[in-house]
Amino acid sequence: MDLDLSDAERAFQAELRAFVREHLPAATRRKVLGGLTLEKADYVGWQQILHRRGWFPFNWPTEHGGPGWDPIQRFLFEEEMEMGGAPRLAPFGIRMVGPVIMEFGTPEQKARHLPAIVGSDVWWCQGYSEPGAGSDLAALQTRAVRQGDHYVVTGQKTWTTFAHYADWMFCLVRTDPAAKKQEGISFLLIDMKSPGITVRPIIALEGSHEINDVFLDDVLVPVGNRIAEENQGWTCAKFLLGHERIGIARVAFSKQQLARLKSIALREQKDGAPLLADPRFRARIAEVEIELLALEHAVLRILSEEKAGRPAGAEASFLKMRGTEIQQALTELQMKAVGWYGLPFVPEAMHAGWNEEPIGPDYAAPLAAAYFLTRRATIYGGSNEIQRNIIAKAVLGL
Amino acid sequence: MDLDLSDAERAFQAELRAFVREHLPAATRRKVLGGLTLEKADYVGWQQILHRRGWFPFNWPTEHGGPGWDPIQRFLFEEEMEMGGAPRLAPFGIRMVGPVIMEFGTPEQKARHLPAIVGSDVWWCQGYSEPGAGSDLAALQTRAVRQGDHYVVTGQKTWTTFAHYADWMFCLVRTDPAAKKQEGISFLLIDMKSPGITVRPIIALEGSHEINDVFLDDVLVPVGNRIAEENQGWTCAKFLLGHERIGIARVAFSKQQLARLKSIALREQKDGAPLLADPRFRARIAEVEIELLALEHAVLRILSEEKAGRPAGAEASFLKMRGTEIQQALTELQMKAVGWYGLPFVPEAMHAGWNEEPIGPDYAAPLAAAYFLTRRATIYGGSNEIQRNIIAKAVLGL
């Protein structure tokens, strides 16, 4: 057991750091570190820069165009990206549908879709949740009826993040309504330009637009866009769920948010001294820092096991639980730090182009909105209640 | 709405205070305020003093020998008793079996048992829980088989507080094993001197002896000792459960413990100043004080409603939940306050007669033991899980 980085790991880390410093567009960095709204171009542009360096998709094996890193290297990569102010890499292609296609896709499907993800030529979205199927995903109702070489798909998906950016959607649909819940489901890839698809924005609590309803009305999907056998979609869904559960812990993101919290608390004043020097506020930060430290080392334990050939099972669910709770605690403290200036809400101030004088300190504008936005972290991606159910059943045998 | 005491209430309060000051035996007061072990004689002696003044049982109507106070007067009485260092009045007779006999007893049963409670001639204990019937009280297995004018009772009761003091036990027994769970139960009064009863001490976690197993082996109980009809015992049990749920909040007890906590924190030192002046420890005390304030006013709201003829239902369960949580928080802080001196465990130091020099400050000896002892508060008397179930069902309709 040894917590120090090896020389090779240290060199790798330095290389990552230098690369972000030199190649991340300044405008993008400013938006990320200032908590401002990112455009699609910010995400895609950075993916392409990474791709040219051979680092995108960072989590893929070399045979499919990734760098083939081990779990520790991937951890270091994510850390340097976050600390350097790089935008989060959208997970839909590289963490979700990509690995599913690698595992279950035909050679034709691989040839068609994987290079497009590698080259950032397509943006994917995830068609899982439905109005009646949230935590109980297998209750989904979207129907796909076989007609010759096509499925005719009808139904509604919801909470679809970045559907309005997406070229393609991977989608769970019901192909056998007579079968038991999990057994009649198939996994389809759907071209978002297909006739019959309508994307309706859902405005979130704090005013942002990231999520959408997606209505499917007699959408024709070629049978060749089905991954795995008909009615075997649940296998893909479970595979995807188990994949990269560790990544959702987002330790690096929280480290960056912690640094931001400290920097805000250093600039905020309380009774003539920095808020950061106030023992009570400092103790609140320390509490979260310790929680994050514990999470980080729990992640490192699991990554070390994975590197040693013993990948984690359901026990990794707790990393998602704790990770999201910590993200929420951090955004809450950031909001608390600015006191009264958590109240003003000027939507324009969330955009990098806004040039008016801010109300209160310039860092304050996005903080309360970020707090509200982050409440979703414990709901999406398998709510924390579902994660607890998984651990209770699969780890504790309850 | 008015929080101030009326002139009459203020006079009543003064009278109570003066009485405790003048008539509570000094030795008993010392034990109570020092957290030392009380003897049966401490309890009974004080009950008899109160009785001579006409204040015992303080919660009974005049027709049965009580003072006939309203809910606010009873609240004030309990407060003055606690703050004055009086021992807690054992609930088994005056809060539990007494009201059941008043409600369901025959004239003969009332004449026989109620005066004996009033005069402190008997000590009662409660024969409810069994090894297989804790939270699920109705699962009890102790059998009572009718033979002529007697029941023959066989089974085991457990967690029976002060069974080793008791002259009588009120007991739930199964009289019809074929009936549905709640429907085959009867409520019996059992003379503890009956042949076939064995009391076995259970030593608690922290070393004290208050609770016991009670084994019943072919114990003969006259049919005349049954309260209410055969197989109607569950009605008595529910009545008893609903009765005095508010009292379990023990606001006055917690106020006294809070005062004790502050007095300890004033005498303990941290870096050359009283611990009570340490902002963090002070904030911890303030947190509990606010919680207790909220509980107290929630109790007062419910008592005011009761006084106005609208007695509380299941919603009062939350008073027990919060009350016990606050008791635990207070004993935990008392233990924390003395730091290292929470460790020494000299059982003899818990007894008033011990004359050796204490280890550490004299107030420290019972604190950790009291913390461990108080953990039971959320388990006994209907665990807090059961209280939550009750509220979920009866109040929230879940």
Add this chain to the structure above:
Amino acid sequence: MQFTLTEDQTLLQESALRLMREEGTLARRRERVASADGFDRRLWATYAELGWLALGLPEAHGGIAGPVEVAVVMEAMGRGLMVEPYLASVVLGGQAVAQGGSAAQQAELLPALAEGRLFLALASAEAGGRYNLAHVETTAQREGAGYRLDGSKAVVLHGASADQLVVAARTGGALRDTSGITLFLVPATAAGISRRAYATLDGQRAAEVTLAGVSVGADAVLGTVDGGLALLESVVDHGLTALSAEAVGIMAALNEATLAHIKTRKQFGRAIGEFQALQHRAVDMYVACELSRAMAYMAACKMGAPAPERAQAAAAAKVQVGRSGRLVGQEAVQLHGGMGMTDELIVGHYFKRLTMIDTLFGDTDHHLARYAQGMTG
């Protein structure tokens, strides 16, 4: 000792809840929030008719009743998620005049306030001052018979729609001294005042107010010169208590909405409210609301008590409401799942307001520290 509402208070409560049921829909709210002032002047006139704008003000100037009635109305307004400047104008502004105003000031302002013809706002906070009421950098220098005010005030609630501002300024002492603060009544359109209006995240309005050489007469002083902090503290304690009551109304509404949701939302073949883990959490939400209600009304009863007792009661209520509100708000959103995160359901709007109530005039940590400092023993 009587901890139940009187008959009159119960009638007030019933009529307030009735009005809120009619007005408290999300659609009506959206209209109000989108309007120029950010609230509904027609509804304000209704409040005046109902006598709500006179609550807690002295009877000599058309006022009626006291803090308990204010709490009753604020609790109802919490349920209705109202955006009118009741707190800003009637509670904060009104109490400042009622407690600090001369007979002439009261006679001039209070009837107008009670009749809905006048809007007040309290300009107390400053950038960098956090929640310390004594942090007053704005100066009031003697100028002839009057004063000249210079400085900036932060997040003045409903500052842009106010006719008169109650401004805390320093007539003496250093930055955070407790003496040397004076409250002034300043016409909002006086020369030298600029107001930058904006919306707040909870759908309310506020303004940054700058005072550059604003001249006022000696009769603009509210209360005593240099002794304004005690008055300001009392006014803010009334505000905290009213906010606590509003928060209770929000919690009750959130609990109702959450219960209705978990009783009907089906997952895994049954209503999610049948899952015991959710039941126990719903119970904790219920308890949090009950304890908050007890504290809010306790504080209302204590508003006439001596300053230290009044301050402890207000601080304790704000702490209780801060903790309970955080639990109820976060859990309500969580138990609503994705729907709780959208702008389309009122749940999210309640949550935002409840969150912002914790910030107003000092968050839970601030008032816990304040309570701890004032605690006996």
Add this chain to the structure above:
Amino acid sequence: MQFTLTEDQTLLQESALRLMREEGTLARRRERVASADGFDRRLWATYAELGWLALGLPEAHGGIAGPVEVAVVMEAMGRGLMVEPYLASVVLGGQAVAQGGSAAQQAELLPALAEGRLFLALASAEAGGRYNLAHVETTAQREGAGYRLDGSKAVVLHGASADQLVVAARTGGALRDTSGITLFLVPATAAGISRRAYATLDGQRAAEVTLAGVSVGADAVLGTVDGGLALLESVVDHGLTALSAEAVGIMAALNEATLAHIKTRKQFGRAIGEFQALQHRAVDMYVACELSRAMAYMAACKMGAPAPERAQAAAAAKVQVGRSGRLVGQEAVQLHGGMGMTDELIVGHYFKRLTMIDTLFGDTDHHLARYAQGMTG
């Protein structure tokens, strides 16, 4: 970077767990607790044979391995709920000598310690000093070539069975000065020493130690004169880390016992572990233990780091273990119902030890404040 046990460490862990399974029964524990010394000297000899008493000591004097191996053994001892003076003698005493001792002191003491022939104890705390290591009132005045020690030491773990005491005394400075503290090695039977032995609530032993004119030579100094605080801090950090590992073992054992209980205990016609509210609480207990384990081993890895980094790691681990241990201990008792409250089940004994671990060398609040103070940024 490698966060898994090496092959050797895994073997050590397996053998330790095997021994603990044999020795860690409640019946065996009762015997040990009731014995004169409060522990089992035969078992101590076994520890010596297994090499455990040499862990973390310098190789030059018979020592092997380091803090990670100590953590492995301590975690196993937590599971076994052992009462031997491993922490007191090997970790605290051993590290004091290993880090502060001269070559002569090390050569004299360490082999004896490793072979189980010598018991040490650390006499650092004092009444009124709470957890402040610099609060040293005990004085060491120059007396000829040596020193004369006077003062009282509080709650010296296994102080009565120790052969030598490591005593913190003041050679200079005022009461809580960080300089002026010196550590001394004092034979426990030296003239002027009196020890009052007692049991602790968690079934361990401790003693109050009084030093009245105890004469020691200059060669009794451990480390540098006046510079003892840094050494003491390092020793205590090793102790905190070892305690954290012990707590992890206890939590794991409590979680196992609780799971076994709720899977078999039937109420309302089914195992109580089928109730979702209990399931979710069991999950939180599991997570608390996992996070604590990560932190305990992180801290063990940091014991060789520069002082500030080492201190932060030890403090963070103690905070994590304090919070997790409180949750796991309280929940284990609660979920066991009445049985958890009795002396008859090992659960209660685990709970008591876990509670006392939080007190030892500073509770959660103490180390949170310490961590916050040392935190960067």
